[in-house]
Amino acid sequence: MDRQIRIFLRKLQRRLGVQMAMDIFPLFLSVGFLIGIFHVLPACFYPFYYAGRLGIFWIFACMLCGLCYFLFHLPKEAEAAHTGDAVIGKERLLTALELRGNDSAISCLQKEDTLARISSCSPGKDFPFSPPVKRILFSCLACFAFFFFLFLPSDAKAEAQHLKEIRQEAKKEITALSNLQKELQKEKELETAPGTEGKAVKEPKTAGGKLLAHGKFEDVQNLLEETKQKLSSTKSKTDLERTNVKLLASLSKYKEKAYASSYDELEAFSEVLEKVRNIQNSSQEHPSGSQNGENGTQGGSSGSQNGENGNQSGNPSSQNGENGTQSGSSGSQDVENGNSNETSSHQNGEGESSGNDSGSDTRTNNRNHSGSNGAGNENSSGNGSGNSNGSNNKNGNASGSGTGLGHGSENGSGKNYGSKQGIERESKRNQNKEQITIMSEALGSEKNLTGRASKDGNSQTQTSSNPPLAGTKKDFEEVVSEYADSAYAALENNQIPSSMKYVVQNYFYNLNS
């Protein structure tokens, strides 16, 4: 008899549990969705706050709270008995529950009486579910409202999301810089391990050790620390880039000074610079957002340098030929074409444009030629769109590290040691035609090259008829050093992005080595 009563009570408990779940879960869900709406709604109008993930977190948190509440408030047997007595009547179930295990005559009589009533009762029929329609409807409404505001596109939301991505990027860089600091510290500690006093001072092999040996360790650490602090308070992409560039510039400056003093120091700074560049490149390789030009695509993680008609996409550097599109997120190591900043990393062919939000290529076209004939220097610099042309009649060597058709015209038989600054690419808003000149002597005869017409249908050709001058022979080292001096002077005097400076410096360094 006890068993039968227990079975009946358990059925009732389950029904009560389901009813309780129907009553409380819509309530908790509604609360979760309402809180979520408060997190996603402001971003539809104000850019300063958007927390879609937090909103979703609150929904799950409320569901979890509902589940915990449900588990801790599961209907007990006494409650089920009380509910059952509403149908069976007169507290029979409740008394039978308390008399469980009691075998006295009166107890058995009471249980028999209860069982007789239970047999004529059906939990499904006599205890029907009553779904809380209003609560369910309200929770559905709240759910719809939440997802509506979550997926509602808005400029403000995009801006808030963009800001969030920038912060995440900055955070990644901060972590990487912290790791670099720790690495340098570790190297320093290894070099100054106890027990080495009195022994012959061995030459430091690690970057940290070398920096310490030359008293630059603290400077570098402070620089990294300052950069981290600036990154932590960054609020825009421009801030982020500016901070990165500044760090590179500072390190490059140190390296420049080290160039004249010690090879070890120079190596140490080169290593640190390389690591910082890797950090910046790796964070830019996996940016939080996509940066696509108007017609461009965002490519993979490594750039390729293609020829004239090649497409090049990717990070960090990309270099396009005439008809290529470039989209990328960091500066290119392209002497020819100069820097491409993240915000406007496109190099267009004549008739094509791709671009990001703003074009802020700063390219300078400098050509410093010094040769035996001393044709003189030509410095031209320009920012923004525009072409800088120059023609030199000189004897000397001109070389550039980029390919493609550069804008600097060099007429001469020698080499030009200089940077061939590429054509400054325009943003999509400012599409000037690209002028291409060819050294007539270099190619033998004048030739007209056909290119793709610009969108407005205009084309322009210009040739130079200055013949190259014969040059005199000179020692290679002397020439290289003279060119290096000129190059460094030009770097000092002109507004050149730090990464480009590094390119030049690295170039001469490699020549020397």
Add this chain to the structure above:
Amino acid sequence: MNDLSKEYQSAVTKIRQCKTEIGKAIIGQKDIVEQLLLAILCDGNVLLEGVPGLGKTQLAKTVSEVLDLSFSRIQFTPDLMPADITGTTLITKKDGENKFTFEKGPVFANLVLADEINRATPKTQAALLEAMQEKTVTISHTSYHLPLPFLVLATQNPIESEGTYPLPEAQLDRFLFKLFVPFPDRQELKDIVKLTLSPVDDLTKPANILSAEDIFEIRSLIQEIPVSDAVMDYAMQLVLNTHPELPDAPEITHTYLTAGASPRGAQAIIRTAKAHAMLEHRFNVSFDDIDYVALPALRHRIQTGFEAVTENLSEDAILLDLIEYTRNAMKI
């Protein structure tokens, strides 16, 4: 188990027959009859309050005939002495010798009707106290046992207050139930007149249904009926809610009551609830049983204050509010 079930069935049947038999002599007052039977079956004394002429004495007589109990009636008057109730010792000549012999008073009966108990002096009223509680009478250091089952059925008139001595709380507390005998309605009045003014018919004479032994057996059956904890808690909370000195008591208690029910009130509720459950052919006490017996069991045990008198609020009205409050508070 079958025997027990049969015993219960038999008991219930007999009680119902008793009710039917009493109904032959007493027109209407079905609740009063049932509650009176409950009190008898629970070994309790009953205080009947009603205007004169409602058949209170007739009811007591009829009950004693149906239950085969000896009956005695004591008319309480202001000059009634305690010895008039309990009995006294008299000098008698027996076997040529003068001896003191105890002459039993009218209290020595199974069913004693104390008519208009509030007319007698407190001294005389107190003489009944020991008899009601202890079922003994002590005269000159000698205790005399009263015949069992012993039941005092007291009556009082709610109208006349001149020359009356209201029963003290201590004595009131010894009554299991206080029942208000209602005035009959038109049909009942008509039936009463027809019955009383027609020739005496044997058929209208109540038959003897139960004996004293049957009453004892039924009492033992009633005591076995189980009460669940929830029902017990409800009864106890109801009694506690009548006490204004307790901080958890409801507002109505604090406002209208000056004193609450004693533990005898809780005992009375549970005892009579069991009997009521049995009468309803159940083997457990329910919340409804508690509600049914709460009014007769508690109305004479609580004391109302000045506010209740000025607002003409009766004890029953206050108790009904308390029952509702307790049910809501305990989510019954």
